[in-house]
Structure formats: structure tokens, C-alpha cells
Amino acid sequence: MNFSIAEENYIKNIYHLQQQSELVNTNSLAYELQTKPASVTDMLKKLQIKNLLDYEKYKGFRLSSKGNKVAINIVRRHRLWEFFLVTKLGFEWDKVHAIAEELEHVSNQELIQKLDRFLNHPQTDPHGDPIPDGNGKMPVIHQLSMADVVEKKKVIVSSVGNQSPAILELLNHYHINIGTEIKINQRFSFDGSIEIKVGKYAACIISELVAKNIFVYHE
Amino acid sequence: MNFSIAEENYIKNIYHLQQQSELVNTNSLAYELQTKPASVTDMLKKLQIKNLLDYEKYKGFRLSSKGNKVAINIVRRHRLWEFFLVTKLGFEWDKVHAIAEELEHVSNQELIQKLDRFLNHPQTDPHGDPIPDGNGKMPVIHQLSMADVVEKKKVIVSSVGNQSPAILELLNHYHINIGTEIKINQRFSFDGSIEIKVGKYAACIISELVAKNIFVYHE
DNA sequence: ATTAATTTTTAGACAAATCTAAAAAAAAGA
DNA sequence: TCTTTTTTTTAGATTTGTCTAAAAATTAAT
Ligand SMILES: [Mn+2]
Ligand SMILES: [Mn+2]
Ligand SMILES: [Mn+2]
Ligand SMILES: [Mn+2]
Numbered sequence: 180m181n182f183s184i185a186e187e188n189y190i191k192n193i194y195h196l197q198q199q200s201e202l203v204n205t206n207s208l209a210y211e212l213q214t215k216p217a218s219v220t221d222m223l224k225k226l227q228i229k230n231l232l233d234y235e236k237y238k239g240f241r242l243s244s245k246g247n248k249v250a251i252n253i254v255r256r257h258r259l260w261e262f263f264l265v266t267k268l269g270f271e272w273d274k275v276h277a278i279a280e281e282l283e284h285v286s287n288q289e290l291i292q293k294l295d296r297f298l299n300h301p302q303t304d305p306h307g308d309p310i311p312d313g314n315g316k317m318p319v320i321h322q323l324s325m326a327d328v329v330e331k332k333k334v335i336v337s338s339v340g341n342q343s344p345a346i347l348e349l350l351n352h353y354h355i356n357i358g359t360e361i362k363i364n365q366r367f368s369f370d371g372s373i374e375i376k377v378g379k380y381a382a383c384i385i386s387e388l389v390a391k392n393i394f395v396y397h398e
Numbered sequence: 399m400n401f402s403i404a405e406e407n408y409i410k411n412i413y414h415l416q417q418q419s420e421l422v423n424t425n426s427l428a429y430e431l432q433t434k435p436a437s438v439t440d441m442l443k444k445l446q447i448k449n450l451l452d453y454e455k456y457k458g459f460r461l462s463s464k465g466n467k468v469a470i471n472i473v474r475r476h477r478l479w480e481f482f483l484v485t486k487l488g489f490e491w492d493k494v495h496a497i498a499e500e501l502e503h504v505s506n507q508e509l510i511q512k513l514d515r516f517l518n519h520p521q522t523d524p525h526g527d528p529i530p531d532g533n534g535k536m537p538v539i540h541q542l543s544m545a546d547v548v549e550k551k552k553v554i555v556s557s558v559g560n561q562s563p564a565i566l567e568l569l570n571h572y573h574i575n576i577g578t579e580i581k582i583n584q585r586f587s588f589d590g591s592i593e594i595k596v597g598k599y600a601a602c603i604i605s606e607l608v609a610k611n612i613f614v615y616h617e
Numbered sequence: 618a619t620t621a622a623t624t625t626t627t628a629g630a631c632a633a634a635t636c637t638a639a640a641a642a643a644a645a646g647a
Numbered sequence: 648t649c650t651t652t653t654t655t656t657t658a659g660a661t662t663t664g665t666c667t668a669a670a671a672a673t674t675a676a677t
Contacts, residue, residue: 204624204625205625205626206625236626
């Protein structure tokens with residue numbers, strides 16, 4: 180079955196909101212899609228009719244298992260294209276989201292399968308997020324928030340929680356990218372800030388909020 | 399300025415029809431777009447308001463110079479993606495048109511510029527059609543119809559006029575592709591058919607209609 | 618337990634792109 | 648030239664996705 184661009188954007192955003200809370204509510208989806216709650220309600224009805232959504236009036240909603248499969252497929256396309264844009268076309272990692280937002284809607288199965296092979300079946304996108312395989316299986320990425328890492332450890336950046344241009348700008352300033360090696364020097368309990376050393380650059384301090392949004396793995 | 403997918407499809411198809419006849423008429427565009435003449439008339443009005451079209455009721459229409467620029471840009475995107483699909487993803491040349499038909503509408507300037515560089519600024523798409531550069535300039539491809547080639551000459555296939563699945567199926571059968579070397583053995587005046595030798599395969603005969611649709615260049 | 622605030626849904630309208638059926642204009646034929 | 652046929656346009660309807668304003672349901676506060 181094939182879905183419109185609008186339907187796909189709704190499905191994908193419901194999926195993302197579900198990662199944070201089991202049930203999704205109308206207002207937060209409207210905010211995410213930059214649209215009005217009334218428009219969301221209209222679309223929810225359509226998605227329910229197509230069996231993509233479990234939805235009870237006024238009670239919130241979640242994707243059905245069918246809807247979940249569709250969502251994961253869109254996420255797969257989005258992240259594969261992001262990987263392509265960065266590794267093949269040389270885009271900066273903070274510039275690819277908007278373009279992938281369009282490319283993800285070209286839903287030819289063979290295209291995505293061949294793109295995946297061309298890219299050598301990447302496990303994570305340029306933001307460190309896992310790329311589901313053709314069967315919808317997410318590769319397990321064992322990562323933890325930098326706010327939880329023990330002192331003196333060396334870690335490697337694997338993903339960024341909040342992907343707003345604002346945080347990406349800040350990370351660029353700190354010379355932090357996916358794959359960057361960081362040493363945790365010291366954690367200050369007063370405000371949760373952390374002194375770190377990035378590569379060969381002088382040690383610096385990041386706020387707790389930033390630390391929480393940087394995901395890393397050991398070794 | 400940005401255009402909807404529907405608008406872009408109209409603009410591109412008007413452009414292609416103009417290659418064959420100066421003025422375009424409603425019915426042929428409707429046929430090309432697989433839609434109804436009434437729908438075409440509606441869209442023509444919109445395109446005229448946006449200064450993309452020179453249009454006089456009942457008199458036919460042509461792209462304005464602004465419309466022409468937009469069209470060439472869409473053609474550029476379409477052909478670059480086709481080239482990508484064949485050379486990088488390994489698609490057969492007769493399978494890429496439908497996919498490029500969607501990809502062409504992702505209209506990020508930087509994307510196309512970087513894609514072009516990644517592909518090493520290709521001059522022709524997998525069907526031998528020229529790819530306009532970023533300024534809209536078409537590279538000159540000196541090719542002629544195989545129906546006009548002199549006997550005994552060796553030629554190289556550069557493009558195919560009619561790109562229907564039907565002719566592509568036939569060409570595959572003859573082992574003819576873009577870049578294939580063909581020797582013209584003999585032309586039969588009775589029906590305009592031509593005996594040719596394709597690579598190492600046994601000599602065979604193609605109809606005049608096929609010959610007219612195969613474009614080649616010398617040496 | 619009422620009242621007030623928030624969230625969600627309905628009602629009704631609108632723009633884009635399409636359609637069918639009918640009218641108008643142009644082209645072709647007698 | 649005067650019909651007839653073909654082409655093109657209008658009129659009016661439909662579908663998709665959106666909106667505003669108002670009503671209904673839920674949740675929070677007094
Ligand atoms: Mn999108
Ligand atoms: Mn991403
Ligand atoms: Mn298209
Ligand atoms: Mn082509």
C-alpha cells in the first residue's frame with residue numbers, strides 16, 4: 180500500500196513521539212508537524228480507517244503494528260539518505276535533515292534496497308541514530324548519555340539526542356562530531372557541568388543539558 | 399520560487415513537447431500527462447499567472463523564458479538522478495525513469511550541485527540525452543539517427559528517441575545499449591530495414607522504425 | 618463538588634488539483 | 648459558404664489537506 184507525503188509525515192512523527200511516551204496526544208503532534216490540532220484530528224481519523232492507528236477519541240493514540248512497520252520503513256529511508264548525503268555528497272551532518280525529509284518519500288523498494296547496498300549497509304545515520312534493516316530490525320547501538328559516564332573514561336560520540344540547529348552549532352564550536360573521541364576529566368556536582376577534553380583541543384566545560392544530549396560509547 | 403509537483407510535471411512536459419513543435423496544444427499535453435484536457439486548461443491559467451507560460455485562449459501555448467529556465471532545471475535534476483541510479487546503484491537503464499520522475503522534484507540547489515560533482519559532471523543521461531549544466535546550458539551531442547548512417551560505417555549508440563518499455567525491451571533483445579558499437583552492413587530499400595552487426599553477436603536486421611529511434615555517433 | 622483552564626473534537630470554509638458534462642471556438646469538409 | 652467535427656474552455660462537483668471559530672470532553676484548581 181502507498182501513502183501520501185502528508186500521511187507519511189504524520190506516521191513518522193507519531194513514531195518518534197512514541198519513543199518518548201507510550202501514548203501520543205494531539206497537541207504535541209500538531210506542534211511537531213507545525214500544524215493545528217484540528218488538522219491532526221482530521222488526519223487521525225483517516226489513519227485509523229487505514230488501520231495504521233489505534234485511536235480513541237479524547238484518549239490519545241498510538242501506531243498499530245501495521246502503522247509501526249510503515250513508520251520504520253520511512254525512518255529507514257530517511258536515515259539512509261542522510262548517510263548518503265554526508266558520506267557521498269559531502270554535506271555537513273547538520274545540513275542533511277531537511278533534504279532527507281523530502282527524499283524519504285520516494286518509496287520505491289528496489290531503490291532503497293540498492294541504496295542500502297551501495298552504502299554498504301550502514302548501521303547508523305550521521306547523527307548516530309540506528310538505521311533499521313529491510314525487515315524493520317533496528318541494530319542495537321549500546322550508547323549512554325554523557326551525563327552518565329564515569330570520570331577519566333575515554334568515550335566516542337555516537338549520536339546526539341536533540342538535533343536542533345542550535346545544539347549542532349554548539350557542538351561544531353566544541354569540535355564535537357559523531358566519532359569524536361572525548362575524555363571525561365571531571366564532573367562538577369554544583370550544576371552538573373563536565374570538564375572534557377576533545378581530541379587535541381584545550382579542555383573545556385559543557386553544561387549538564389549538553390551532556391545529556393550527547394550519546395557515547397566506550398572504547 | 400518554488401513549484402508544486404503537479405506544476406513541475408506540467409512545465410517539464412510542455413518543455414518536451416516544445417522540442418517537437420513550437421506551439422503546444424491542450425490535447426497532446428493532456429495525453430502526455432495522462433490527464434483530461436479540462437484539467438490542463440485549469441493548470442495553464444495558473445502557470446500563466448505565475449509568468450511561466452505564454453498562453454492565448456484557443457491559440458496554443460509555449461513556455462516563457464522564465465518557464466523555460468524552470469523546465470531545464472527539472473530536466474537537469476531528472477537526468478542527473480537517472481545517471482546516479484544506473485552508474486552508482488546498478489539499475490538497468492530502462493528501469494530508472496519512473497524513479498527519477500519522483501526524485502526530480504526534490505529541488506534543493508545544493509543537493510543537485512553536489513550530486514553533479516559526485517557524478518563527475520556527466521554530459522548525458524543513461525538514455526544518451528544531454529544533461530544541462532547549472533546555468534541551463536545543454537552540452538552539444540552530435541548524434542544522428544541510425545536510419546541516416548552510411549553503410550559499412552561503425553557507429554556507437556548514444557541515445558534512444560522513443561523511450562517506451564516496448565523499444566527498450568527490443569533493444570535489450572538485440573544486445574543494444576548506450577555505448578554499444580554497431581557496424582552497418584547493408585540497407586534494404588524495400589522497407590528501409592538495415593542489417594547490422596552488434597559486437598560479437600551474429601548479424602541481424604532491424605526495422606526502419608527501430609533504426610529511426612536509435613541515435614549514434616561516429617568513431 | 619463546582620468552577621476554571623486546557624485539550625480535543627466538530628462545523629464549516631478554503632485552496633489545489635482533479636473530474637464530467639456541456640458550451641464555445643476553431644478547423645475541416647461538403 | 649455553411650455544416651459537421653474536433654479542440655478547447657467553462658461550469659460545477661469532488662478529494663485531500665488545511666484552517667478558524669466554536670462546542671464538547673477532560674483535567675486542574677479552588
Ligand atoms: Mn518528510
Ligand atoms: Mn538523522
Ligand atoms: Mn515528475
Ligand atoms: Mn532519460
